[in-house]
Amino acid sequence: MKFMCWNCRGLGNHAKLRELKQLLDANSPNLIFLSETKMTANDFRSVQNKCRLQNRLAVNSEGRCGGLALVWRDGMNVSIQNYFKHHIDSMVKLENNKNIRVTGFYGHANPNLRSNSWDILRRVGESIREEWIVGGDFNAFLNDGEKEGGRRGVRAQMNEFKEVMDELALVDIKPDSGWFTWVNNRSGEELIKERLDRFISSVSVIANFPFIPTKVVRQTQSDHDVIILDLWGWKPKECPKDNRLSFKFDVCWAGDVEAKNVIERAWNRDAIDIGEKIQRVRSALGPWQSKKYGKLKRDMQNLEKQIN
Template sequence: MNGGLAVSAEGQSDGLTLLWKKDLDVSMQTYSKHHIDSLVHMENNSNMRFTKFYGHANPNMRNSSWEMLRRAGNSVQEDWVVGGDFNIILNNDDKECGRKKAQADMQDFKDVMDKLALVDIKTNRGWFTWVNNREGKNLVKEKLDRYMVSTNAINNLPFMETNVVR
């Protein structure tokens, strides 16, 4: 990778990094400890917006993450891909074992996705992106990381898929 931007970690978070190959023309739009928003200039003279995202780990602070994502979305006019660690599951199918998540938190996430017209990119391999590394009945797995695409971009990116590698 010949280009990139790294945002330092805060507390126990790992920070954010966006890397790209040297032949890509990428310009940064905005960034913070919870997002990196970039514009990728494509070969066909079109642009694609790519936003790397880190949702606040504290559920009481997560609305500020959603608000930041809404602000970024309001400026998007291109095909848009958003991906990263959202720190919340979309529904209880995204979780194996452990206590159920609060329905209100999942609904807030769904509302943001609907408002911004974002849909999950198909996961081809793997599913759970976080594991608590315990054993037996104490083992919990969740899909906290995901990539989404704007509904207007689906026809332009029909073969896009993600893989979960652990």
């Protein structure tokens, strides 16, 4: 599944539509979330036809504001779960017949109303039991490293974003290429860049798909860039086969003092987010379990041969 999100800032002109077509041709996403279409659902049908996109759920704009669309190509098994003017939530059946929830999200542009957006995300999250990916324009950033130029971010607003992510056990997926996704298109000291668009996911997504590539694609027809996530960008079969580089947690480790120490050291290093902590624990436990239990496994195999 390749998931593309873009705050297109209106699709009513030929230049914007042409850029969307170029994006689709160059990146071949099979699930696309568009925000600020500034169109009714009926008007969006013409965009769908011109871009040769077979399936869609569109949410009406309110005059010249808002408007959402989730579009997917034939071959994708997508069922819409719920939607409103700030989100479209769907269930996607993957190639391996596993279900995953995918939500396109558009945070409120008015900081005074953004808590309403977080409440929507909470309500959606309360009903989800599957692995979950959320992508879109959150109109918010998590820390000062996600803004360059202008006034510093409001700490209370950043903390509110962090709190809802912690509450829902969601992890920020950092892009492999690109960083800022919005610019104010000014120059010099007036230039401001922010990371407003992103993908976040449940911890289980990171655990089961630890090598998800994401990228930021620069655009000229909107002040927002495109973000793309490729769930199968590095399939497990392409991962190194060295047992020291991967592991599956064994319940017997819970009582192992060495395992506890390895986990604590990896978890407590530096002030990093939960996704990085999990990856660091994974990287530490792989070599540890290979060294400690690898010989035990070989001894058991030798004993089985002797018995047989």
